[in-house]
Each structure stands twice: as structure tokens, then as C-alpha cells.
Amino acid sequence: MGQWIKLKASDGHEFDAWRAAPAGTPKGAVVVIQEIFGVNAHIRDVAEGYAAEGYLAIAPAIYDRIEPGLECGYTPEEIAKAREWRAACDLDKVLLDIEAAVDEASKAGKVGMVGYCWGGSLVYISCCRMGDKVAAGSGYYGGQIMPHITEEVKAPLILHFGENDKSIPLQDVRNIAESHPEVGVHLYKDTGHGFNCDHRADYHAENARVARELTLKHFAEHVDA
Template identity: 60%
Template sequence: MGQTIELTASDGATISAYRADPDGAPKGGVVVVQEIFGVNDHIRSVADGYAADGYLAVAPALFDRVRGGVELGYDAEGIDIGRKIAFEDLTSDQVMADISAAADCASEGGKVGIVGYCWGGSMCYVASARLADRIAAASGYYGGQIMPHLDERPQAPLLLHFGTEDHGIPLENVHAIAERWDHIGVHIYDGADHGFNCDARASFNPDAAALARQRTLDHFAEHLST
């Protein structure tokens, strides 16, 4: 369904992206923001899923500034490599520039939403604060790096999704986010662990994934409709 394209950011950097187009006229655009494992089969399948639901989906390869073609395994080595690139080698300004370029591409489909997972979930929060002129709605899954950005006020309508069994994101942090910004929607899924949306991981929770996805689709339908 999809194809690999090239994006150029405002600072001149070029990165690749996976683009999936819907059948017929799009309902809007969706930027799909990767986990720390790169734009892999799972992220491409997520983009394909949003295209099947009628959106022009673009998944930017946000690690391309450091290393092209990153697709890591869901193991200790993959986690170590991905965390280094995400948290040491890239700046949030660079990531926002690349997400902005992806949003420009996705805007061919209309108003743009953003959805992200793990590291990408944290970047959704930041994008909702910094890129509200390009992003009409955001939905972030189990973003563990939101707390360092908590003073950045979300501007675009934002949903956040967390699991009760995600030991990497204390529930006290989740509650702190909800209390800090009471205009966003924070959803907590009983029995769900980190990565509950990813069917390639042992922590996949189909019930939580289906509910979070439906909430995201409803969110996009509300805010991306023309």
C-alpha cells in the first residue's frame, strides 16, 4: 500500500519517510511517529492502518539524521541502540523540524493529526505544544519522556494513553501530567504494559490497543474533519 519518499526539513536536512495513501479522497493526514526501534514493519503497518481508515499517513524516519534505515529488534541491544539515538544523538528541535516536514506532506490530505508510540508518544506531546500551527490533533501512547517537557503547554487537542502495568512510567507521573494540564485527555488502561499497541511485542494487549485506537480515530474524526 505504501511507498518510501524523501522529506526536507526547514534546516535543510533530508530524511526518508513511509507514505501510505487511502483509497479515494482522504479524510485528513496523519503523521505516525516511531518507537525507538525505527520505521519498521510494525510502524509501516500502523501507517497502512490509518490509510485504510481513510487518512494520508506519513511515518518519518526520525533516526535518519544519525543513521539511515534504522530497524531495530525488540531486544536489549535494540533498546540500547534506539535509546542512544533518541536521547543522546538527536535534539527535540531536530525531531520537531522533521515532524513538521512530515506534517507538511500529510497536509496534502487535509488537516493533520499526529499519533506516536513510546518515544514517539513523548514527541506527540511536544508537537502538540510546539507545532499547533501544523497539527490539528495529537494522540500519544505511553510516552515516558513527557515529564521533562511538562511545562510546555499542549496547544493542539491531545490524548495520552498509558498502561497500569507499565513500570517504566510511574502512575504518579501520569497523574501529574493530567493534573498539570486538565484540558487534555489522559486514558489509563488496566492490565496494559508498555508497548501494548504493538502486536510484534510480548506486551501486546489487543483489548487496550483496540480501545486506544478507537479513541484516537474518534479524536481525529472530531478535529480533522473539514
């Protein structure tokens, strides 16, 4: 079972992070980046899942710059509230917190990153801007990649999208694939947004399993000691 720890960003900001450790010596580390809903029960479960696979998993609470402990579920009211939290964030400062999590995770070896929704976009950006620290990334249904499409991807990256995602146009997915042929872009049939999350209506068990297997294979190639 994981626990909350304190991390400090390079600008001095202190924040919480969920840390889940494997039973034995880690074969590497995975930084888990939240959806817009904070480091909630789902994201903590994801971190526990990667710890069970032998990785030290750390999920930084990047909303702590707004207010400590912000997290919620997936009702319409909570979604509206979470969108307000995300809109209040400063990307450059969010990246400082992610970098601090990567630095902490690197004590266990090479660092992979996985992120969902907003976190999927943050994985893409991190693989562009922290390629010297991130060994590999896997981003799920990131809808904010297009504003950063011209940035150079400097770490091995795979991305996952649902073809029925109402918030991410298929043309955006095609543009990402065409602009970055070095990135593995996976499109899942009969699948909407949030398909990895078993707390959401769009959860798709089979495609979540496939995407996770692809992610674990990606990490085995680039992260494992």
C-alpha cells in the first residue's frame, strides 16, 4: 500500500505525492500524471498497479499549488469543478512539480511516465522538454497536445486515443501521427474518452488491458534495469 510523501520543486514549492513501492528492488520508476480530477482514488490505484509490476510509482499532486488535497470524482458537477482547477494552473509551474517527481523517482533507476486526460498531454510535453530525464512516456487521451505539436519529442513516446472520443477530434490524432512519425499512436475502436478509468462510463476493459500491455512493453524496453 502506498503513502503520501512531500516533494519540493526547484522554486521551493512543497507538495504532496503518492508513492507506491514494489515488494522488492525496483526495476525502474514510473511517474503517474493525474487527470483533471487530481490524485484521486483512480490515480492512486494506477500507481499501485505499476508498483505491482515492479516499479517505484510516484503521482505528484500538481493541484497543490492551488490548494492542497484537491481531488474529486466524475459526476457532471465534479467535472465542472475539475475544469476550473485545471484552468487555474500555470503550465511552467506544473512542469516544475513533474520534474521534482521525476527527480525523486530517478532514485530507483530510469524513469517512465504515464498520464491520463490532461496528464496524457503533460506526458507529451514532458517527453519534449525533459528528454534528458525521462526514459519513456505513455500518454492516454491527451487533448492538449496540438498547441505543442511543433515541439521536438526527445524521449520514446506512445499515445493512446479512442476513436469515439468526443473531446479529441480524429483529425487532431491524425495530425499528431503525421507530425511525429517517431511516436507510436494507437487508436482504439468503439472507445471514448477516459477508457482506462473503471470509475467512468467510458471505461473499456479490453482496450484498457491492451493499452496497459503496450505501455508495459514500452517500459520494459526503455526503463527496466
